[in-house]
Amino acid sequence: MTVIKAADSSSIRTVEFVTDARQPLMAQVPTVHLHSSTMAALGLSDFTLSTIQDGESGRTCTVWVVGNSEPLWDDCPTPWHRTIRVSASAWRALGTGQPVRSGRSTVLSYPAARLPVKGVLAEQLIADDEIGLHYDDVVRLGIGQWVVVNYNGVPAACRVRRLRSSADLGFVRLPLYTRTLLGIPSWSPGLRPEVLIAAFPVTERGAPLLIAPVLWKPARAQRITGTIGTFTDRITTWMLRAPSTVLRTVEATPGEDQGLTVRLPAELFPLLGTSPGRQVYVEWGPRNRSIATALAMGQETEHDLPDFQIVGDRLAHATALPSFAQVRVGATTRATLGVPRIAVVSVRRRVVPLIIGRLNELIIPVTGLSLGIAARVHLRLWVLVIGIAAVLILLLAPLRVRRADLRRVR
Amino acid sequence: MTSDDVFFREWRDRSPGEQRSLSRARALVAQSGLHDVDIPVVTFVGSKGKGTAATYASAYLAASGLRVVTVTSPSYRSNRERIRLSGKAITADELNKLAAVIDQQAGRLPARAAHEGYLSPVGLFTLAGVIHARDKDADVLVLEAGRGGHSDEVSLFPPAVVGMTSIFAEHLGQIGRWIDAVALDKAGSIVDTTRSVVSSPQTPEVWRTISAAIAARTNGRLEPAVVAPLSSGIPLSLLATGISQMNSELGISAAQRLLDVTTHSRPRARELIPVLQSVSIPGRLSWHAVPGTSTEILADSAINRAGIAVAITVAQGGWHQVDHVLLCLPDHKDLPGAIVELADMTVTFVRLPHDHLRFDRGLPDSWDTVDADDLTRDMLADLGPRLVVVGTVYFVGRVLDLVQADTECLFTSPDGDPTPAQPRAT
Numbered sequence: 112m113t114v115i116k117a118a119d120s121s122s123i124r125t126v127e128f129v130t131d132a133r134q135p136l137m138a139q140v141p142t143v144h145l146h147s148s149t150m151a152a153l154g155l156s157d158f159t160l161s162t163i164q165d166g167e168s169g170r171t172c173t174v175w176v177v178g179n180s181e182p183l184w185d186d187c188p189t190p191w192h193r194t195i196r197v198s199a200s201a202w203r204a205l206g207t208g209q210p211v212r213s214g215r216s217t218v219l220s221y222p223a224a225r226l227p228v229k230g231v232l233a234e235q236l237i238a239d240d241e242i243g244l245h246y247d248d249v250v251r252l253g254i255g256q257w258v259v260v261n262y263n264g265v266p267a268a269c270r271v272r273r274l275r276s277s278a279d280l281g282f283v284r285l286p287l288y289t290r291t292l293l294g295i296p297s298w299s300p301g302l303r304p305e306v307l308i309a310a311f312p313v314t315e316r317g318a319p320l321l322i323a324p325v326l327w328k329p330a331r332a333q334r335i336t337g338t339i340g341t342f343t344d345r346i347t348t349w350m351l352r353a354p355s356t357v358l359r360t361v362e363a364t365p366g367e368d369q370g371l372t373v374r375l376p377a378e379l380f381p382l383l384g385t386s387p388g389r390q391v392y393v394e395w396g397p398r399n400r401s402i403a404t405a406l407a408m409g410q411e412t413e414h415d416l417p418d419f420q421i422v423g424d425r426l427a428h429a430t431a432l433p434s435f436a437q438v439r440v441g442a443t444t445r446a447t448l449g450v451p452r453i454a455v456v457s458v459r460r461r462v463v464p465l466i467i468g469r470l471n472e473l474i475i476p477v478t479g480l481s482l483g484i485a486a487r488v489h490l491r492l493w494v495l496v497i498g499i500a501a502v503l504i505l506l507l508a509p510l511r512v513r514r515a516d517l518r519r520v521r
Numbered sequence: 522m523t524s525d526d527v528f529f530r531e532w533r534d535r536s537p538g539e540q541r542s543l544s545r546a547r548a549l550v551a552q553s554g555l556h557d558v559d560i561p562v563v564t565f566v567g568s569k570g571k572g573t574a575a576t577y578a579s580a581y582l583a584a585s586g587l588r589v590v591t592v593t594s595p596s597y598r599s600n601r602e603r604i605r606l607s608g609k610a611i612t613a614d615e616l617n618k619l620a621a622v623i624d625q626q627a628g629r630l631p632a633r634a635a636h637e638g639y640l641s642p643v644g645l646f647t648l649a650g651v652i653h654a655r656d657k658d659a660d661v662l663v664l665e666a667g668r669g670g671h672s673d674e675v676s677l678f679p680p681a682v683v684g685m686t687s688i689f690a691e692h693l694g695q696i697g698r699w700i701d702a703v704a705l706d707k708a709g710s711i712v713d714t715t716r717s718v719v720s721s722p723q724t725p726e727v728w729r730t731i732s733a734a735i736a737a738r739t740n741g742r743l744e745p746a747v748v749a750p751l752s753s754g755i756p757l758s759l760l761a762t763g764i765s766q767m768n769s770e771l772g773i774s775a776a777q778r779l780l781d782v783t784t785h786s787r788p789r790a791r792e793l794i795p796v797l798q799s800v801s802i803p804g805r806l807s808w809h810a811v812p813g814t815s816t817e818i819l820a821d822s823a824i825n826r827a828g829i830a831v832a833i834t835v836a837q838g839g840w841h842q843v844d845h846v847l848l849c850l851p852d853h854k855d856l857p858g859a860i861v862e863l864a865d866m867t868v869t870f871v872r873l874p875h876d877h878l879r880f881d882r883g884l885p886d887s888w889d890t891v892d893a894d895d896l897t898r899d900m901l902a903d904l905g906p907r908l909v910v911v912g913t914v915y916f917v918g919r920v921l922d923l924v925q926a927d928t929e930c931l932f933t934s935p936d937g938d939p940t941p942a943q944p945r946a947t
Contacts, residue, residue, distance in 0.1 A: 146827070146830060147827070148763075148764060148826075148827035148828070148830040148831045148834075149830060149831075149834055151763045151764045151766065151831060152762075152763045152764075152830070152831040152832075152834035152835050152838070153834060153838070154757065154762075154766075156750075180827070187861070188861065189861075189864070190830065190833070190861060190862045190863070190864055190865065191826065191827070191830040191862060192830040192831075192833045192834045192837075192862065193865075225756075225757060225758075227756060262751065263749065263750050263751040263752075264750075294749075294752075295754070296751075296752055296753065296754035297754065298754045299754075299787065299789070299790055299793075300789070300790055301789070301790025301791060301794070302754070302755065302756070302790040302793060302794065303754075303756060304751065304754045304755075304756060305756045305757055305758070
């Protein structure tokens, strides 16, 4: 069972629809389509994260809501204001075990809370992947540690920084960079844009919910290796650090849609502590990440993209963004994460392959040196252990990312 | 002779196949000394939503402290509503005076045969609006094109800023045979002195046409700027509901451009918020009470399936239940779409007593049919406490007249009288 926690019932609205399954709706991630007129009347932005509940089985899943007015709607036999099209991926996520058919009752629950935006005060130190919310608003909206923010069809999953000042009650604090990524325009004093805000969907037990759940059960061996891998990753990341950066996704470079690659601005690699060709994590929300090989982005601009990428009302879907804030993400990675074509994601380096690569580069000289020392000098065990540890530290030291601190360099 | 006679006389007397004459309107402009009126003009062209855009532009400009004359069409309850000063309809006396001026000047024109066409009512109201703006020392003139752009009388008044709502295939055969021709005509309202063009998102085909036309008309100086949803930064709660949201944002963006090019400062929030909150466009998802009864209506000038879907969704959102739908769609509108959209609702179909409108298409057996002349308040009340009224502007206007809806004031300007509160479903 999926629920969006909301203490305030007015922050979640429900509407009953019937399915239209005359033609299958193919979408990589669980998606439902409403007619554009219904979207406008409900005041919904594209890619609002919502839940649907099948009327017969009572099963629920998380979906992205998208509006369109494709010609298919013209022949729709049921009223548009009551019709919903459910993607095959969403239907699989529901797990009813039956094929989707028309006329099936489906309840859509969507977030409706909008809060006006404020900038971040210097002393609040809200990071780029965080938002600031007053404690009372957090409780009222039933928000946990994570929240989904949407402005004009650009969704972002952010951590919540709880604020106590009464000046923050009824507002959401967003850093300038986050506002840029979401495409929030500047405002006149007292006239603030409003963002759609909702708790991150969780299971009944309170665990974060994957939008694109794994539909197969991993084997025992896979679970064990996965657990070991996660544990190793946490340890090594703690040791060597892996700073993350927040970027907005754009279409993959033509030809790389199916590849597990992402293209990042070249100037970001030193900040992330990695280099082109290395692996990175692409993350959207808690415990939802995908591994991809990071490549440097070329110097192309939007104008280099072929015209056919600009389709109908998507022309003005999201405001243009400087190239330093973009990451090109392929369809496969987006499907793994369960995010739409435009979303705000975090990227950070994957440390384990870096260590392995480093060791691999130096394995011959280090082994040779070790064998030479062992053959010539009789060492005690503890000296050998300390020596190896020292060598390892020296080997891995360049991989460690220095933490930014507030102390002035003397 | 009433003022209506002046504005509608040539249209009523037109010969079969006779078209409106822009050259005759141009001659009237010159005759009336309107060709050199020095008032910045914002013109709205497009297929649908121009009135909403013009209203929000006017409200924004009025909030900036400017005197704004707005000319829109058609009207709901009175032709006075076509010309407004700072959101308020002109008085009957003012309209009569304007009609007298138009009548006097038009009387000096050569015979209609010389111009091979008649003066259109919409064009004459546009001219009257310009005269009113001149007489009242208006700071800004906001014009809504009647139909087309280059072929409409608004093209006689060079705009400083042009706002383009969505353009789609309408009036084919009247403006042009293809969507390209329609788009080209709309873009024809732009002249070499136009300073800025803002547009709602268009289809790629239309976008290419209008971009090329604007570049050609301004020697490549101007490019249209797309107004993306929510790009103005105005809170959603201050914009129009439903499909009109995009048009309201377009209107505000056009107004902002005009303030920028005329070096006026933008309004402060404390002036702007009350003005935008007071905007009430009758017949655009507007809520009204039927006097003397407990019945409420939601009125919307929806003429196609999408518009009806929006009206029903908004009504259900407000009331949770709709008791009855009053629908009026002539044969050339999207009646099949309406039939599907209202399949599970109780509907009464209303016929208008207009000779030029046909109501001969088949209707579902479950629908009742009445003539518009038979509509009364008691009849509305008998249909149920929650009614949705959708259809042509003329029909919605009749219902608004029946319920004595306030159509006098579109918004409260900072120095104006407050708009009477409208009953609003929650």
